[in-house]
Amino acid sequence: MADTTSTLEAPQPGRYSVPGPPPRPRSQLVGTGFAIAAGAMAVAGALGHYMARRHASGIDPGHDWLAGQSVPNPQLVYALITLLVSVVTAHWAVWASARGERSHTWVGMALTLVMGLAFFNMVMFSLNRMGLEIGSGEWATLAFAVTGLSLAILIVGMFYLGLMTLRSLGGSVGRDRSTPLGAAVFFWDFAVLAWAATWYVVYVVK
Amino acid sequence: MTDATTEATHSGGTAGAVPAEDPTAFGWLNTADHKRIGRLFIACSLLFALAGAIADLLVRFDLASSSGHTVLNGDSFVQVFTFTRDALVFGMLIPLFLGIAIYVVPLQVGAPNIAFGRAAALSFWGWLVSAGVLVGAYIANGGPGGGFSDGVDLHLLALAGLVISLLTGAICVAVTTLTMRAPGMYMDRTPPFAWSALVTASMLVVSLGVVLGQIVILYIEHRYGPRFLGGNYGIWSRIDWMYRTPQLFIYVVPVLGVVAEIMLAAARRWVFEPLALYFTMGLVGLFGFGAWANFGITDEGADIVDGLEGIVLVGLYAGALAGVSGLLALLGFTLWQSRNRPRPRSGAVSLTRPNTAVVAAFGAGTLIAVAALVGLIGTGVDWLQIAGRGTDGNAPLRFTTWVTGQQSLLIYGAGLLGGLAALHWWAPKIWGRRLSELAGFASLLAIGVGALVAWLGPTLSGVFTEQPQFVYGAPLLTTRYGSQVDDSGAEGLSALGAVGVVIVLVGVALVVLNLLVSVAMRKGAETEADPWDGLTPEWLLPSPPPLGPAAALPELTSGTPLLDAELNGNGLNGSGAAAERAAEEVPA
Numbered sequence: 001m002a003d004t005t006s007t008l009e010a011p012q013p014g015r016y017s018v019p020g021p022p023p024r025p026r027s028q029l030v031g032t033g034f035a036i037a038a039g040a041m042a043v044a045g046a047l048g049h050y051m052a053r054r055h056a057s058g059i060d061p062g063h064d065w066l067a068g069q070s071v072p073n074p075q076l077v078y079a080l081i082t083l084l085v086s087v088v089t090a091h092w093a094v095w096a097s098a099r100g101e102r103s104h105t106w107v108g109m110a111l112t113l114v115m116g117l118a119f120f121n122m123v124m125f126s127l128n129r130m131g132l133e134i135g136s137g138e139w140a141t142l143a144f145a146v147t148g149l150s151l152a153i154l155i156v157g158m159f160y161l162g163l164m165t166l167r168s169l170g171g172s173v174g175r176d177r178s179t180p181l182g183a184a185v186f187f188w189d190f191a192v193l194a195w196a197a198t199w200y201v202v203y204v205v206k
Numbered sequence: 207m208t209d210a211t212t213e214a215t216h217s218g219g220t221a222g223a224v225p226a227e228d229p230t231a232f233g234w235l236n237t238a239d240h241k242r243i244g245r246l247f248i249a250c251s252l253l254f255a256l257a258g259a260i261a262d263l264l265v266r267f268d269l270a271s272s273s274g275h276t277v278l279n280g281d282s283f284v285q286v287f288t289f290t291r292d293a294l295v296f297g298m299l300i301p302l303f304l305g306i307a308i309y310v311v312p313l314q315v316g317a318p319n320i321a322f323g324r325a326a327a328l329s330f331w332g333w334l335v336s337a338g339v340l341v342g343a344y345i346a347n348g349g350p351g352g353g354f355s356d357g358v359d360l361h362l363l364a365l366a367g368l369v370i371s372l373l374t375g376a377i378c379v380a381v382t383t384l385t386m387r388a389p390g391m392y393m394d395r396t397p398p399f400a401w402s403a404l405v406t407a408s409m410l411v412v413s414l415g416v417v418l419g420q421i422v423i424l425y426i427e428h429r430y431g432p433r434f435l436g437g438n439y440g441i442w443s444r445i446d447w448m449y450r451t452p453q454l455f456i457y458v459v460p461v462l463g464v465v466a467e468i469m470l471a472a473a474r475r476w477v478f479e480p481l482a483l484y485f486t487m488g489l490v491g492l493f494g495f496g497a498w499a500n501f502g503i504t505d506e507g508a509d510i511v512d513g514l515e516g517i518v519l520v521g522l523y524a525g526a527l528a529g530v531s532g533l534l535a536l537l538g539f540t541l542w543q544s545r546n547r548p549r550p551r552s553g554a555v556s557l558t559r560p561n562t563a564v565v566a567a568f569g570a571g572t573l574i575a576v577a578a579l580v581g582l583i584g585t586g587v588d589w590l591q592i593a594g595r596g597t598d599g600n601a602p603l604r605f606t607t608w609v610t611g612q613q614s615l616l617i618y619g620a621g622l623l624g625g626l627a628a629l630h631w632w633a634p635k636i637w638g639r640r641l642s643e644l645a646g647f648a649s650l651l652a653i654g655v656g657a658l659v660a661w662l663g664p665t666l667s668g669v670f671t672e673q674p675q676f677v678y679g680a681p682l683l684t685t686r687y688g689s690q691v692d693d694s695g696a697e698g699l700s701a702l703g704a705v706g707v708v709i710v711l712v713g714v715a716l717v718v719l720n721l722l723v724s725v726a727m728r729k730g731a732e733t734e735a736d737p738w739d740g741l742t743p744e745w746l747l748p749s750p751p752p753l754g755p756a757a758a759l760p761e762l763t764s765g766t767p768l769l770d771a772e773l774n775g776n777g778l779n780g781s782g783a784a785a786e787r788a789a790e791e792v793p794a
Contacts, residue, residue: 027386030385035377037415038414044416046419142427145423145427
């Protein structure tokens, strides 16, 4: 395969008159949007599968869908509220970033990450309290799969937010550079929404 | 520029340093350059085409006997069958056009590189490693229906890896088209292939996302669960919509982009209504969204084609057919409009001097239209039959080898012919050399004829003998198959299909051989920047363009700058459709 190492040849007049690549601030935002679309379809597909199985089990009156499993919802509600508050702090960080207020940006991001960790703590506590055993029945297996998918998306969101926070500490934040942070928060919004949908379908409607 | 970095500037200030490409062989491993990543995808996907066709051949030979398995056994048959689909769709069809898009789209839209170059590289290596693990799982008896439980888990993980990798690559292509176009290149002036790549990438994002959710559930169910989905036998029925129509139409939308590129270059003119060009390709992608056609989620779902789902399926095929036929009509009209247009020089591509790319593109476009029409007829028959008077014990066509025929038509016919057209068309740009026309025509003939024969055999078998397409839905279809194939004539038609696959295999081998001789052994003729008199921006660049990101971006005012230059050379101003209208007044 023929390779050459030089850059493009001398520009032809009128054809290569724009020097150098321009900044592409929207690329990360648009890419995040596509990732969100894929994630949304994954969650929707998994929830659709869950609901279809639940519907199928309803045909058989002798079938116990939950297999005697109790679901402690108060803790999960608190966990959801924590996530919703983290959305507010995340948007606070973006708002501050767009105005060049670095200290507010960092405080907002730090609060978001702390609340994210608190959420995981609450969810793990709830699942342990439920004694949800993977493979113990159809509902438990599906609930584990769908919950795991949503939690995985939240973990990706936390990682994305953490990465952008580190970049902001490195100086990549400000009026003209807030889009990457906004992209991470955009993904966080989606992750929270995906969890809310999962919580409603699996733990409220069951 | 030989510095370690290329300092790029732009009107808004310094864009920062971009790393130069390592010209050594090691550079292929750590590259983030779209040209190398594209070449890697193309080369490896052709190897999977060979592997998939060989596996398909084994399956069809096995079905050619009514006395039981001759080449394979019960377990391996199921796995070779599913491997065939995995290799041809996730190993060949999607990655081949993803690779071509990763190479060509940035050049077409005037971008310095693919968006998220490192992510694109990760996409390739993730795909390659996942594909290797997938093959390993199959070898270890771990495919769907396999007896090695851990191997089946590994297979599902590898499938998830393939899906995530291809999703990543698709997102890179889509973002490049949407956000990295050169100044002046608006969306309604995007070259047809770049647009088709955007359509496919967008539809892959939404459809592969669905299958990712399914794989998560299948993995948990198989590894830990009480196997309420059927365990290793329940896997295939819940994901096989990815390998069937209408989902297959999404994968071949880039073929339509290739057809449009080549036909418009042959016509030396732009379509009279560019929005119609974009709309028809979008229509095929939109109506190819196969996740709607997934009836395998619940056990009773396979029998509900008589309700709303039947109408949905008929509507999907009708929409895809409308899109394909509309596009072909638009291109045909454009060719007719340009019948008296003088060619600027003798080397230009035209319908009167057809080469491999032109004929393959014409064949690929026609086969997509045929596949959509046949799919509409088959689904309509199923729907009317079941809705009107019940099944009468007859199997719906979509449970028979009718489906295998459709897969052959779209994967071998449209996919491979479209790929052949794209490789011959862009070989000068990708490798700086033309591919052999003699070998090209031979491979074109073999793939075209082979695909038609591979389609006819199983299609006729599905219609006249109701031979079930193996491995759909419930397990133990072996016995059902055995009971229906005896003395029915299905074995002869399966043998016909096998002959078709042999011919296709010869064609694919010729393509690989052509690439080896013309490119790797450098026997192909070196070319100038624009050997075909192409229209789109990539033909402004040297063949091949140098590695690494461009130091400067082209200033484009349309997706057909070379056509604009030709028209402006005739004393006309403007670009695209406006210049075309003015060109009507130029005497031939």
